[in-house]
Structure formats: structure tokens, C-alpha cells
Amino acid sequence: MKGKATFSNKFLPYLLVAPQIIVTAVFFVWPAVQAIQQSVLRSDPFGLRTTFVGLDNFRALFADPYYLGSVRLSFLFSAAVALTALSVALLLAVMANKPLRGAKVYKTLLIWPYALAPAMAAVLWLFLFQPSIGILARGLQDIGIHWNYTLNGGQALLLVILASVWKQVSYNFIFFLAGLQAIPKSLIEAARVDGATSTRAFWSVVFPLLTPTTFFLVVMNTVYAFFDTFGAIDALTKGGPGKATETMVYKLYVDGFKNFKINSSAAQSVILMALVIVLTAFQFRFIERRVHYL
């Protein structure tokens, strides 16, 4: 094989991939194995009494209507975040891809939010929408909308979705813009010559050619919505009111680090891990078929 010819020393290739392997092993494989181990035990927080309980922790979770509620909520939340973030980003990317005066400024401003830490982004939203100090919240109250997301579950969910979407739009925007710029102008011109309207040209030519980017982003956005939205939820609603914004990742944090139910929390993280693996595999199996590579 080519590899053998390239590397004179046969340990060199292993050495070169070692950093990546070590990082993965230490920060992913090892904790994952520990989570699986913890998920079949029952112990006190200090680990002084530990008993093997088999799948009891999983059984308890699936019998708990609040856990099932958080699973449902996670799907709803993730679908809303991924779909909105993708559509808005695509729309903005298409518009920013047109020859515009000051396009660079728009692009910079649109990419900016990505540089913010999720918790910081959430604090900005807090300044806007916190019922008693938020500027926009006061505006909403002034025009007669009863805005108080600390009590209204629907409003709380809407707020964390908006904050999460806003953060992710920048990321999607960069990829969509790059994807759009990679599409040869000649193809679009050919479509126009054939008499296609710009809408038709977009859906028949541009969008299919963007599918590799879109597919990649669907996977990334799903993972983002399931895991990385923790910061926004923690800073804005802490899962409340009631359990209106308690997604799976937030619930496992609360159970593990606030309620000190380490084993249940481990079981939840195993379920979440399995779920996202299945979801990603599903996307590769069924959506990738429809991806057109140039």
C-alpha cells in the first residue's frame, strides 16, 4: 500500500495519530465506559455503599413520566432549533451571496455571534427578555403582552429556542455561504437560459448542490441542539418553569450535579449517547442517499 512507501519508520504514523487517539480515549472513551459502569450501580454520593442493580436505573427512568416528558421535549426542542437555525441561515446566506454594497460588513456581523460563549449569549438574551429588567420585555408588556417566562412555560421554551437558534445561525451561515460560493455560476446561468425563474433555479439547481453542506449541518445542528444548548438553558431558565425547558442534557446535569444521583444521571447519559448515535446513523442511512455531491 501507499502508506508503507510514504513512512520509512513504521511507528511514525501511529505517533502522528496518537494525540488524537489519546484525546479521544481520555475525554470520550474513558468517561463513556465509566458512565456505562455507573449506570448499572446504585451508590450514595460518596461511593461508600455500592450495589449492582442491573438495569434498574434504566427501568426507573422509563417508568418516570417526567423523564419521558424530557425526552419528548428534547425532540421538539431539537427539531425546532435545527430547522429554524438552518432555514434562517440559508436565507441569510443566499441574500449575503448576492452582490451587495457592504456585503463584508453584513457577513462579519452575521458570523459574530458564533464567537460568543453560549452562557454569554444567554446573558445578552436575559438583558433583553428578563421580565423585570429586560428592555424588550418591558416593550412587550407596554403593548399589552403578558410577558413573564419565569411563569409561562411556552414563553420560556420560545426564549431558549430563540437564544439557541441565534447562536447557531452564524455557524450554519458560514457553511452555507461557503457552499453557495462553491457552486459554479455557469450552472445557474444555464438554468436561467433555459427559462427558470430565480426561485426555480434555486430549488432545482442550487439547493440540490448544497445538499452535502445541508446534510453535514443537519447532523451538526442535531448534536448542537441535544448537547450544546445546555448553557443557554442554564443561564436563562434552569429548566423551568415547571419542567417546561428541561431537556435530556439539562435533566442529567440536574440529577447528577445538583441532586447527586450519580447513577441515574449516568444512565441518562448512556441513553442520550445511544440516542444521538442512532439519530446520526439514521441520518447517514436515509438522508445521505439524497445528497448530491458535485
Added chain:
Amino acid sequence: MKRHKLVIVVLAVLALGSVAVAQRVQIEFWHAATGALAAALTEVVAGFNASQDVYVVNPVYKGSYTETMSAAIAAFRAGQPPHIVQIFEVGTATMMAAAGAIYPVYQLMADTNTPFDPEQYIAPVKGYYSSADGKMISMPFNSSTALLWYNKDAFRAAGLDPDNPPRTWAEARAAAKAIVDAGAAKMGLATSWLTWIQFEQFAALHDLPFATKSNGFEGMDAVLALDHPLFVRHVQTLMDMQAEGSFTYAGRDSAPDALFGSGEAAMLMASSALRARVMREAQFEWGVTYLPYYDDFIAEPKNSIIGGASLWVMRRPDATAAEYKGVAEFFAYLGLAATDAKWHIMTGYVPLTFGGYEAAKAQGYYDANPGADLAILQLARPNPTENTRGLRLGNLPEIRVVIYEEVEKALQGQQTAQQAMDNVVRRGNAILREFEAIYK
């Protein structure tokens, strides 16, 4: 090799600044104090370190209460716990159940022959951190209770007597209504720490059990007693007040604290330790009074209970007898009247000992700061009962969240007050049984 060691020693000495410090017994103290509390803590620790030349206590900030507790648990599992850790009051049952991880204070004091009189601590403080048979397990540190803060200017604007604040819930409701109707403030009444103040404190004031088995002191098989008609009635009162605009639910935990100083809420039930913040923020004349009660249920309210945190001694595999002696000396120093009074005045937390209270009084602190003694007077009401000692329930932080969730649902109109409290009891009991199962 030898030269290597020498270099390390020299470096260590240079880093610590003096040979004496390097030779003193080092004691790790993890805490969650910020702001004024952190400043006071640093000063008290520095006072101890300067008072003798054998031990050095090193305070380390570890984040919020929950984060500090998490860190201590993780460190214990890794065999590296601190000697002392500050744990909030709701973590008490979890710590107490971890018999192999903690070193009970009464035992520490006996083992190290350190003179120690638990009777000097005021009853609700001592009771919260003692075993059912009265042995002190953790060291009281920062304790507060809840009080009613009110805006005297708003009272005047609404035609109410600012020197005659509400005593009962009926009066509080009437005052809140009058304030909102007169437009004297945006909100009539709000409450911080809804679960702690409207249920835990509320139960003690009305001499009602929060849970059976003396609020859990007598055994882990306790069940919640929150479906008593008075709790249901109280949730209904809050719902009715919300409907008429005189009560505003403004979020969990300390989130509503900001509403009083800003003048938005004319009355706020909050921690007695809010004093420093109120003094800093309030641009109006304010007052503070005891928590209201239902006078048709109890003629004389009982003592309120404490919140805050205590200091736990942890078992460390490599700890020496000298280190634990140092911990005991540090605790004895904290119990001195002068230390306690200083701590109380600097932080706004209640004095832990009668000596501390008397010392603060002798310094004229209460004359200069009217109302600063209300917290301790409310805590030290006579004839405490088994319902007013505190709570000893496993997974209490989780139970608090359940109470928040169910009351929030009731306030959103999704369920009745009765349903809310029934759900609290059902879900809370399941949580208590989970805790019990671990220790079976």
C-alpha cells in the same frame, strides 16, 4: 538527588515567604463564599492564623454551594478531600448519612481534647446540625432566617402606617392590595426562596410538620406532610393574591432579591442576610419585620428555622492527628463571642452563639442598626417544638425543585392548590424513598 530536594525546599520557602509558615500544619478549607461573605471569611481565617503559630487554615473558593459540595464529593472519591468543607443546609442529610466520609464535630472535639460547649449555640442553629439525640455533627457557620422587608415610602404613598407593618397574612394581603391599587409600587408582595420561606419556614412558624418522623430527624422513612389543609390554603392565598395583582411570582431561589432594592416590590420576603444589599441599593426608607402568619390558625407563631451553611470535617486518608487538632482549634476560635459578633456584623448573618449576640449588643450594633436583631429574636422565640428544629430530609434540593414546579403550575392556573400539594407529597415521597433505598 539531594540537591534536587534542596532546590525544592528553597523554592517552597521562597514561595511561602517565611520558614515559619512552611513548618506550620496546613489545613484545607473549601468554601462557597462570595462578596461580603468572602471578605468576612478571609478576615476570620486570618484572625485565627494570626492567633497562634502552629496551624494555617487555607481557604479555597470552590464555586456555588452545589459546586462546592460536588467538588468535595468528587475529591473524597479520589481520596483527596479537604479537611473542612462548607455545605449548605439542604445538603445536611446527605452529609450526615455519609458516615465514613465525615468526622462528626462532637467526636472531633472529644478525640482532640478540645473544650467545646454546644449549649452556647442558639437552639435552631444547634438543632439543625445535631443528630436526633443532640450531638453536634457539623459546625454552624453562616446562618440566616427569613424576614419581611418593606418599603416605607410605598407604605406612605398607599396611606398605610410605615411604622406598623403587617403581622398576619390577612394584613399583608390588604397592604399589598392597597399598595398596588394606589400605584405606590409595581408589585405589592414578592418572595425569594419560595420553598424555603413559604413552606419550610411557614411550617415551623405554624408548628406544623413538614414531614413525619420529626421532619426526618427520627428516621429516613419519613414522608412529607405538606398536604395539610393550611399549606393548601396558603397556596390558594398566593394564587388569589396573584389574580388580584397583589402578589407577583418572580422566579426561583434568590432571583426576586433584586426587586426590593430597585423599588419594584413594596414588600419582599427574603433572607435576613439581604440586609447589606438592601442598605447598598435601596434609595428609599425601608423597614424589616417578622414573617407574617395566619392568626386564626396559631395565636403565637413559633420560631422560624435557619438557612445557610455549616462546616463539615472530612475524613482524609492521609490526615494526621495534628491536622485534626488544628481543625478543632479553628472551630473553637469560631465559637468565641468576639469572632462570632464580628462575623455577624460583617456579614448580616445571625450570631450563632448567645455570647456573640450579647457582644454585638454591647457594642451598640442593634441601636445603630434597628431591625438587625429581628432575625435572632425570631429564631430564639420560646418553646421550640420538634416541628421547629429544622429539616433532616435526604435529597432535599430535589424536593425543593418539585415544590417549585408544582406551585409554578398552580400559579399558571394549570392545577388547583390541592392538586399541587398532593403532587408535591406524591413526588416528594418517591424522592425520599430513593434516598432511603441507597442506605438500606
